[in-house]
Amino acid sequence: MTPPTVLTIAGSDSGAGAGIQADLKVFASLRLYGTSVVTATTAQNTRGVQDVFPMPGNVVAAQLTSVLDDMPPRAAKVGMLATAEAAAAVAAKARSGLLPNLVIDPVLESSSGRRLGVVSAIERLLPHATVITPNREEASALVGWPVDTPADMAGAAAQLASNGPRYVVVTGGDLVAGDDAVDAVWTEAGARFLHHPRIGTRNNHGTGCTFSAAIAARLALGDAVPEALVFAKEYVARALRGARDWNLGGGQGPLDH
């Protein structure tokens, strides 16, 4: 039996809570074969991001070519994109049809406040996306107005959908009000919300990466997007629950895959 392959194009997290490492854990836990293109190396732990080293565009392009020539993925996700050159390399492959079922997590900042990605790089890729999964702050940076409430999230999702992606999920897990972790989804059939009871834990580093990786994984397995979204939301909740009592590092710990 040959497992389906799924590709992550993202940054490395030395603490292995987010980025490439989180994505590969998701893929392995779902019995997919994950390949990886590293867009940046971060020096990082549970306390935050200490340093960021973007890969030159030709290094990103070379990794993409190696993987796509030999192990074509059924789905791919893009996380941290630190430079316009890296975005151009990814966009070129997407234009050639080599990145089907493309999920874009428009990473801009770590939750510890360190800049990781650039808006212009993300905008370049939006027309090629099947799904994009910004959190409220990322959605706000992309639409240009504050995204504070669930109604704002739905409005931002609709606006972002006009740039090309077929589905937009604005995640609201960081909204502090209430016991509900709510995400706004824009689909061709209109707007709806995904709900899950909030799981309170300091160990929530890498939730965005994990959510988008789980969506890409389920698309690679043949799910339609709405089913993949519901699956991914439940996957993140289970991973948060599993790590609730972990004591790894002095800060915001990782999830349990």
Ligand code: PLP
């Ligand atoms: N480091 C890398 C490489 C990432 O891709 C991301 C987010 O996507 C982060 C750090 C930030 O993760 P968090 O916001 O969960 O701390």
